[in-house]
Amino acid sequence: MAASNLSVMLLLIFLGLIAASYLGLIIAFIVGFNRVPEFQLKALAGKNTFSIVIPYRDEAENLPRLFRSLTSLNYPRDKFEIILVNDASKDDSRSIAEKFKADFAELNIRLLENCRKTISPKKDAIQAAIDISKFDYIATTDADCMVPAKWLQFFDESIQVKTSKMMAAPVGFIQVVGEKKPYFQNFEEMDFMSLQASTIGSFGIEKAFMCNAANMCYEKETFLKESGFDNYGKIASGDDVFLLQKLRKKGYKVDFIKSASAVVLTGYQKNLRSLLNQRIRWAAKTSSYSSGFAKFTGLIVFLMNFLLIAFTGLALLNLMPYQVLMLIFLLKFNADFVLIYKSAKFMNRDRLMRHYLWSSIVYPFFTVYVAVLSLFRGYEWKGRRFKK
Numbered sequence: 001m002a003a004s005n006l007s008v009m010l011l012l013i014f015l016g017l018i019a020a021s022y023l024g025l026i027i028a029f030i031v032g033f034n035r036v037p038e039f040q041l042k043a044l045a046g047k048n049t050f051s052i053v054i055p056y057r058d059e060a061e062n063l064p065r066l067f068r069s070l071t072s073l074n075y076p077r078d079k080f081e082i083i084l085v086n087d088a089s090k091d092d093s094r095s096i097a098e099k100f101k102a103d104f105a106e107l108n109i110r111l112l113e114n115c116r117k118t119i120s121p122k123k124d125a126i127q128a129a130i131d132i133s134k135f136d137y138i139a140t141t142d143a144d145c146m147v148p149a150k151w152l153q154f155f156d157e158s159i160q161v162k163t164s165k166m167m168a169a170p171v172g173f174i175q176v177v178g179e180k181k182p183y184f185q186n187f188e189e190m191d192f193m194s195l196q197a198s199t200i201g202s203f204g205i206e207k208a209f210m211c212n213a214a215n216m217c218y219e220k221e222t223f224l225k226e227s228g229f230d231n232y233g234k235i236a237s238g239d240d241v242f243l244l245q246k247l248r249k250k251g252y253k254v255d256f257i258k259s260a261s262a263v264v265l266t267g268y269q270k271n272l273r274s275l276l277n278q279r280i281r282w283a284a285k286t287s288s289y290s291s292g293f294a295k296f297t298g299l300i301v302f303l304m305n306f307l308l309i310a311f312t313g314l315a316l317l318n319l320m321p322y323q324v325l326m327l328i329f330l331l332k333f334n335a336d337f338v339l340i341y342k343s344a345k346f347m348n349r350d351r352l353m354r355h356y357l358w359s360s361i362v363y364p365f366f367t368v369y370v371a372v373l374s375l376f377r378g379y380e381w382k383g384r385r386f387k388k
Contacts, residue, residue, distance in 0.1 A: 011314075012324060015307050019328045022304040025297060026335040032204025033197055033342050039259040041150065041157055048156045049135035050080040050217070055114065055125035056143035057087040057382045060096055062267065065146055067100045071107070075152040081108040081134055085125040088114065090383070093143075119386070122213075123229045123239045130220060130228070139217040140240075146174065146265045147215075154262040155217040162255050166218040166247050168203070168211035168240075169257040170196060172347050174265045185268040186355040187362060188275050190340065193352065197343035198297075203256040208248055209294035211256075213240035215264035218247070226250060238285040245291045260348060276370065281381055283374035302371050304332065305364035333360055 052070070056063065070082060084097045094111075101109040112132065114125040130138055139155060141147055158164045173189050199210040226246060229239060248254050269275040286298045308329060314320040337356060344352050373379075378386045 008320060011311075011320070015311060015324070015328065018300065018303045018307055019331065021300050023331060023335055025300055026332075026339055028205055029198050029201030030335075030339050030342065032201035032207075033339070035204035036200050036256055036258045039154065039158070039257045039262065041153060041259075041261075042161070044157050044160055046076045046079055046153065046156050048079070048137055048159050050075075050137045050139045050152050050155065051129070051133035051135045051220070052080060052082045052139045052141070052152075053085070053126055053129040053133070054082070054141055054143055055085040055087050055122050055129075056089065056093055056097070057121070058089050058091045058093060059143035060089075060091040060093045062144040063093055063096045063100070066141075066143055067096075069146040069148075071104060072149045073147070073152060074149045075156070077107060079135070080139075080152055081110060083110045083112060083129040083133060085112045085114050085129050087121050087125050087382075120229070120239070121384070126239055127229060130223065133220060136220055137217055138220050138223065140213045141264055142214045142266060144267045145171075145214050148261060148263065150261060151215075151264070154257050154259065158255055158257055163253060164255040165222045165252040166244060166254045167216065167257055168199070168208075168244070168254070169215040169217075169262045169264065170200075170260070170347065171212045171214045172263045172265050172349070174267055181268065183355075184272045184275060186352065187359050187366075188268055189349070189352055190355055190359045191279075191363070191366075193340050193343040193347070193349070194336065196347070197339045200256055200258060200343070200346075201339070202293075203254075207291075207293045208254055208256070209241065209245055209289065209291040209297070211240050211244045214266055215262070216240055218243065222247065222252060238288070241285070241289070241294075245289060245294065249290055258346070260346060263347065276373075277379045277381055279366075279370045280374045280377075280379040281386070283370050284379065286374075302367065305367045308332070308364045309368060336360060 054066070073080070086094050086097065097111055101111060110132070112128060114121060115128055117124050126140065137155065137159070139152065154169065155167055158167045173192070195210065199208075199212075202208045202210060223243070228243065244254060269278060286295070289295050289298075308325070311320055311325045315322040315325050337353075340356065341350075341353060344350055380386070
């Protein structure tokens with residue numbers, strides 16, 4: 001009996017240590033989120049030049065929407081080019097891109113075919129575009145996105161005012177008025193809000209380790225000088241986070257553009273399977289992070305959620321006191337709420353918090369499931385199968 005009590009005590013101490021680490025992490029992100037100032041445009045004259053790089057594969061459904069947003073860019077047209085890289089599309093994407101170029105001859109649009117050199121088609125596509133790019137900064141987005149009219153102005157002024165070498169900016173979801181989304185898409189957005197909040201928070205505490213290629217920009221000279229994606233060609237994804245971590249480790253200035261007017265909008269995953277594949281793809285690269293803080297964050301988040309599930313099972317079997325479990329869950333519940341609410345309010349998505357209660361219960365199971373699968377199996381993305 002004494003040995004059993006000792007085991008319970010040790011497990012509770014371990015749970016307490018992980019919970020304390022997790023809460024410390026969330027509080028740090030909340031503080032960091034508050035430290036990042038709102039970025040206000042100063043109406044400066046456009047000074048810098050940009051090569052907009054967009055790889056695409058089987059995006060016939062989404063490209064027209066993206067192209068409409070690109071034609072609305074409010075930036076001197078002689079100071080940017082658009083490089084569209086076809087990654088072996090099997091639908092009408094290529095012909096849609098060709099029509100876009102023909103219809104908007106006044107824009108500097110260049111079409112390129114991807115040349116596969118590594119197991120990472122997206123990195124290959126971006127590298128191929130950079131190799132032929134004419135301008136000083138590389139701005140990236142995804143083929144299923146919509147960019148705001150002043151997108152390049154935000155990057156330009158961040159460079160002028162902050163002398164940034166790399167900039168990340170927020171990403172949100174396209175909302176259709178009156179459309180009722182399936183529950184998994186509400187969960188997807190809730191999870192994404194937590195990632196956005198953590199991203200901004202990590203910039204605020206000068207521990208930036210996450211960003212999203214759907215809305216980012218970096219200096220081409222710096223990219224080439226530091227050999228960009230070298231050493232990461234064996235990892236299928238991560239063109240955004242690996243570059244951020246590399247440049248930050250090298251001491252380059254990186255910034256987050258915290259403005260609701262700078263948000264790039266993207267679409268939801270169409271089904272739960274696609275969502276799982278996306279999250280497995282994101283989780284699979286965690287072990288290759290060069291940032292120790294990033295690895296620590298991933299480990300603590302996984303352990304916190306895994307222990308909540310494990311201790312719930314033990315409590316149901318009367319092997320653990322449920323009062324301790326409830327206390328830790330409530331602490332986590334409230335800390336997560338504050339962080340995610342900050343992101344939701346910033347993105348003008350306060351209404352999303354109606355789904356917070358059930359999402360917070362589902363989240364530990366979802367996170368642990370994704371993490372375990374990312375360790376032992378590959379994933380499917382854009383009609384391709386990637387091995388672990």
